[in-house]
Amino acid sequence: MAEPDWKTVGEGRGFIAEAFAGAFGQSIEAMTSERPEIEWSVLSAGPGSLAAETDGWLWWEQPLTAAPGSKCWLGAAESTWSEAGRLALVAAGLDDITAEDCRGTWMEIQGQTLSSMSQSLTRRIRKEVNCEKGCEIDPPPNPDWSIEVRVKLGDAPQRLVFGWNEELRLAAEPASEPAKQTSAVETKAGTAAPGRALSPAVENSRTLELLLEVELPVSISFGRTQLPLRDVLKLNSGSIVELNRAISEPVDLIVNNCVIARGEVVVVEGNYGVRIKQIISKEERLRTLY
Known part of the structure; x- marks a missing residue:
C-alpha cells in the first residue's frame, strides 16, 4: 500500500482511510482466497465533485454508532462491483453467474468490509461501534472527506470511492493527553468506562x-x-x-x-x-x- 501523506490527511482521517482499505482487502481475500493489491489517495472535497465523477455508480450510505450523526459512504463503478462479485462466486465454485448474483455478492463484501472497519473504530475510540441500517442512495453523496481506492481485481485495475462526514472524523480523532489522564483517574475512582451504564451505587463497588x-x-x-x-x-x-x-x-x-x-x-x-x-x-x- 502506498505511504499516505499524513500531514495532508490528518491522524483521524488517516486512520479511517487505512481502516477501510485494510478491511476491504481482508473481505476480498476472505471471499476470493486472494489478497488484492490496494492503494488509496485523498480526493479533493469540492462541492458536487463526486456527483460529476461517479455518475451511475452504486452508492451505499452507512450510518454508524461512533457518534451522533456519523456516516460513511461507499461507491463503486459497475465494472468494480461486477468483477468483485464474479471472482467471489467463481471462488465458491459457481459457473452460471448473473449480474444480479454479482451485485448481491458485492453487497455481502461491502457489509463485511464496513463491519470490520467498525471493529477497528471500536478498538480506537474504546466504544462499541456498530453499523446501523444502511441504504442505497442516488445521487452520490457530498462527504466532508473522501478517498479514492485503487484495487487490482483479476487482471484489471478497479476503482472505488469511500467517504465520511465530519462527525465520524471527530469521533476517530485521538483524545488529548490530559483527557486520557483524567479518564484514567475517573475510571479508577469508580466512574464507568464508556459503554458501561452503571448505577451510582454500583459504580462505587470495588x-x-x-x-x-x-x-x-x-x-x-x-x-x-x-x-x-x-x-x-x-x-x-x-x-x-x-x-x-x-x-x-x-x-x-x-x-x-x-x-x-x-x-x-x-x-x-x-x-x-x-x-x-x-x-x-x-x-x-x-x-x-x-
Whole structure:
C-alpha cells in the first residue's frame, strides 16, 4: 500500500482511510482466497465533485454508532462491483453467474468490509461501534472527506470511492493527553468506562471493579442434534451430521453454558465473528441452559 501523506490527511482521517482499505482487502481475500493489491489517495472535497465523477455508480450510505450523526459512504463503478462479485462466486465454485448474483455478492463484501472497519473504530475510540441500517442512495453523496481506492481485481485495475462526514472524523480523532489522564483517574475512582451504564451505587463497588476483569469463556453454537450410539460409532472423515438449525436462523452466543444473545456469522479481519442481533431476556436464558 502506498505511504499516505499524513500531514495532508490528518491522524483521524488517516486512520479511517487505512481502516477501510485494510478491511476491504481482508473481505476480498476472505471471499476470493486472494489478497488484492490496494492503494488509496485523498480526493479533493469540492462541492458536487463526486456527483460529476461517479455518475451511475452504486452508492451505499452507512450510518454508524461512533457518534451522533456519523456516516460513511461507499461507491463503486459497475465494472468494480461486477468483477468483485464474479471472482467471489467463481471462488465458491459457481459457473452460471448473473449480474444480479454479482451485485448481491458485492453487497455481502461491502457489509463485511464496513463491519470490520467498525471493529477497528471500536478498538480506537474504546466504544462499541456498530453499523446501523444502511441504504442505497442516488445521487452520490457530498462527504466532508473522501478517498479514492485503487484495487487490482483479476487482471484489471478497479476503482472505488469511500467517504465520511465530519462527525465520524471527530469521533476517530485521538483524545488529548490530559483527557486520557483524567479518564484514567475517573475510571479508577469508580466512574464507568464508556459503554458501561452503571448505577451510582454500583459504580462505587470495588468488588464489581474486580469482577469486571474476570474472563468468561464465550462460544458459538450453530445447532445441536442427538444421535444413537450406533450412529456415533459410524462417524468418520467425510461424514455429515445434520443439526437442528436452518441456514437462515441466527446462531447462539453462549457464556457460562447459557445463551445470552443471538446473531449472524460475519468475517472480521479474516476471522469468523458474530454480529449481535438479539439479546436474550432473563426468562428465556433460564430455558436455554446448555
